[in-house]
Amino acid sequence: MRTQWSPSAAPVTPLSPLHPDDRHPCALGPMDPLRRSPSPCTSRPPSPRTPPCEMLGHVGIEAVLEQLKIKAMKMGFEFNIMVVGQSGLGKSTMVNTLFKSKMWKSTLPGLGVPMPQTLQLQSVTHIIEENSVKLKLTVTDTPGFGDQINNDKCWDPILGYINGQYERYLQEEILITRQRHIPDTRVHCCVYFVPPTGHCLRPLDIEFLQRLCRTVNVVPVIARADSLTIEEREAFRRRIQHDLRAHCIEVYPQKCFDEDISDRILNSKIRDRIPFAVVGADQEHLVNGRCVLGRKTKWGIIEVENMAHCEFPLLRDLLIRSHLQDLKDITHNVHYENYRVFRLNQSHALPRGPGWVNLAPAPADLTATPGPWKVRWQAHDSSDEEC
Amino acid sequence: MHISLTSLTKIDETSLKMSKQQPAQFINPETPGYVGFANLPNQVHRKSVKKGFEFTLMVVGESGLGKSTLINSLFLTDLYPERIIPGAAEKIERTVQIEASTVEIEERGVKLRLTVVDTPGYGDAINCRDCFKTIISYIDEQFERYLHDESGLNRRHIIDNRVHCCFYFISPFGHGLKPLDVAFMKAIHNKVNIVPVIAKADTLTLKERERLKKRILDEIEEHNIKIYHLPDAESDEDEDFKEQTRLLKASIPFSVVGSNQLIEAKGKKVRGRLYPWGVVEVENPEHNDFLKLRTMLITHMQDLQEVTQDLHYENFRSERLKRGGRKVENEDMNKDQILLEKEAELRRMQEMIARMQAQMQMQMQGGDGDSGVHGHHV
Numbered sequence: 001m002r003t004q005w006s007p008s009a010a011p012v013t014p015l016s017p018l019h020p021d022d023r024h025p026c027a028l029g030p031m032d033p034l035r036r037s038p039s040p041c042t043s044r045p046p047s048p049r050t051p052p053c054e055m056l057g058h059v060g061i062e063a064v065l066e067q068l069k070i071k072a073m074k075m076g077f078e079f080n081i082m083v084v085g086q087s088g089l090g091k092s093t094m095v096n097t098l099f100k101s102k103m104w105k106s107t108l109p110g111l112g113v114p115m116p117q118t119l120q121l122q123s124v125t126h127i128i129e130e131n132s133v134k135l136k137l138t139v140t141d142t143p144g145f146g147d148q149i150n151n152d153k154c155w156d157p158i159l160g161y162i163n164g165q166y167e168r169y170l171q172e173e174i175l176i177t178r179q180r181h182i183p184d185t186r187v188h189c190c191v192y193f194v195p196p197t198g199h200c201l202r203p204l205d206i207e208f209l210q211r212l213c214r215t216v217n218v219v220p221v222i223a224r225a226d227s228l229t230i231e232e233r234e235a236f237r238r239r240i241q242h243d244l245r246a247h248c249i250e251v252y253p254q255k256c257f258d259e260d261i262s263d264r265i266l267n268s269k270i271r272d273r274i275p276f277a278v279v280g281a282d283q284e285h286l287v288n289g290r291c292v293l294g295r296k297t298k299w300g301i302i303e304v305e306n307m308a309h310c311e312f313p314l315l316r317d318l319l320i321r322s323h324l325q326d327l328k329d330i331t332h333n334v335h336y337e338n339y340r341v342f343r344l345n346q347s348h349a350l351p352r353g354p355g356w357v358n359l360a361p362a363p364a365d366l367t368a369t370p371g372p373w374k375v376r377w378q379a380h381d382s383s384d385e386e387c
Numbered sequence: 388m389h390i391s392l393t394s395l396t397k398i399d400e401t402s403l404k405m406s407k408q409q410p411a412q413f414i415n416p417e418t419p420g421y422v423g424f425a426n427l428p429n430q431v432h433r434k435s436v437k438k439g440f441e442f443t444l445m446v447v448g449e450s451g452l453g454k455s456t457l458i459n460s461l462f463l464t465d466l467y468p469e470r471i472i473p474g475a476a477e478k479i480e481r482t483v484q485i486e487a488s489t490v491e492i493e494e495r496g497v498k499l500r501l502t503v504v505d506t507p508g509y510g511d512a513i514n515c516r517d518c519f520k521t522i523i524s525y526i527d528e529q530f531e532r533y534l535h536d537e538s539g540l541n542r543r544h545i546i547d548n549r550v551h552c553c554f555y556f557i558s559p560f561g562h563g564l565k566p567l568d569v570a571f572m573k574a575i576h577n578k579v580n581i582v583p584v585i586a587k588a589d590t591l592t593l594k595e596r597e598r599l600k601k602r603i604l605d606e607i608e609e610h611n612i613k614i615y616h617l618p619d620a621e622s623d624e625d626e627d628f629k630e631q632t633r634l635l636k637a638s639i640p641f642s643v644v645g646s647n648q649l650i651e652a653k654g655k656k657v658r659g660r661l662y663p664w665g666v667v668e669v670e671n672p673e674h675n676d677f678l679k680l681r682t683m684l685i686t687h688m689q690d691l692q693e694v695t696q697d698l699h700y701e702n703f704r705s706e707r708l709k710r711g712g713r714k715v716e717n718e719d720m721n722k723d724q725i726l727l728e729k730e731a732e733l734r735r736m737q738e739m740i741a742r743m744q745a746q747m748q749m750q751m752q753g754g755d756g757d758s759g760v761h762g763h764h765v
Contacts, residue, residue: 147565148566149515295592300662
């Protein structure tokens, strides 16, 4: 029996002493650390339900929650987010607005550096602290995406980067003596910025989303939504949802990972509003005596945190306040496991026992999503030799 | 709030005044020194009004930038009544198409036959390298047709479908011109008058707009793109006109917002867009440059036609006629050359066959001789 050991930040596996085959979903709310993680396989037969035992008095089991919290606060949290979209859609500003800090020096329109000829990925890491909770936040930007005349295969560097991070984690994980806490650089969430044309998704968007949804959690948003009126926004949203369904693109929160009814209700509400129409701003203005983040124009001030103006609060709540842990769980238990299975199958080396380490070298082309792969004869020979 | 088409005819206010001052020119021809050709502008005016005007406007830009809305707002009509926006699946297979719609607008007796050429599918595909070939071949085709008509026998009713002006829509979301914008403008700046327009200007604050305009102008200069330049006001025009021209020139590229919806704002009905945070008025010069764009189009429609005729069409014509002559020669020469080459090859092959045959014959004879010799020996 394989327990899921996830060394990243908050502990995920329930440590119930009575039932080794853990199957009790704790309905404690969206942020509780004891929530069972979805299994990587599509379906495992549920274990026979163990009957609950009546307690004769107060024992103090709930103190374990406190211990988990203290441990988590000591270790700190890690979160890796990637922002993808054409230049000028407000990605850097959005990141600054989300985390209310100058993560990035946002480039103002008209003053941007000349567009890079090829797609380059840039990562920046910061540690931000709030109420003694530390978050190590890594933001990866993708300048040059979709800006060229020929945008064919512009998603390859991005896929390569994501798979590269999985590979790095995998290599750490299969070491004989591995670190207690493996640094987690895997991308937990990819925010995709859709330009506000008001019509429908473009062929580039469709191609990109199709490929990436199988590898990472993708949250599409309608960028620069202050160019659309409320009716146009709704119509655009419906059309995008229709396009996503028509092309079988599963964006976060994915329907198949809803665990119980409360999750499904909560996530359905979110799914109804995806993609969120967001506006980013990192300048403050005075409105009715309050200092708010917003954009000041001749005809009014667009408040970023006002639900009547844009849906930025929904995005922030999803990414940070309610689903941050869930994003990490799904990355670790689903996407990473898929990658791991694909790599192990590829090298014909399922683990043969403790200490087995040999793994075929990663293919030079890390852009392939798990699928049938050619046999690598070298790995085969060396593994025979080891035997 | 109507378009003043009457300013299309190049009539000086002054000459009108002059002719008005002397209504009795026919009655009293004895006025010394007066000949009467000051009446000519009137005659031109009458003839032009009778003939009507033709103008072809092409709009190019990525989908979703508000091109159709802007055209409808500019001409206060609905040029696309049965428009269906295609879904994502259709967009994937589509290539650039050319759609021309013609309307006849009449105002105060002056007729305008306006053709708007739309280019759906531009910039949509993942690989946009071929998306401007269709557009360029359309422009060339119109020039070709006009050249053909002009060189024909009956030249009375030539329909002028040449593209007089191209509005190029630049996305306000970028940091300036995209590589596709630069490539396209460089490909057509010698064929048509380009007027760059910043679309959906209500996403930009005032500062952002100024920065973007400056950046676009810098990039246009950097890449040597020839956009349409408004002619300077003549020195004998009045101050208002000069000031207006100066303002127009300073605002290029125009940042516009289009809308045909009537919104109630500050007690009166205006055309605009209603947002939760305010109303963007289309015809408010503080909000956007729509009025300036409209003024430019109307007051310079004649100039745009002239530049198309005198510059772009003449360039095309001279290129075409030069090329037309040489092209035929080349083909003939090529054909002759090919024929000669083929004949030479045939001869060579024949020689080779003859040589091989001779060799074989010699070998056989030699062999026979040998065997004969052997035979003799034996």
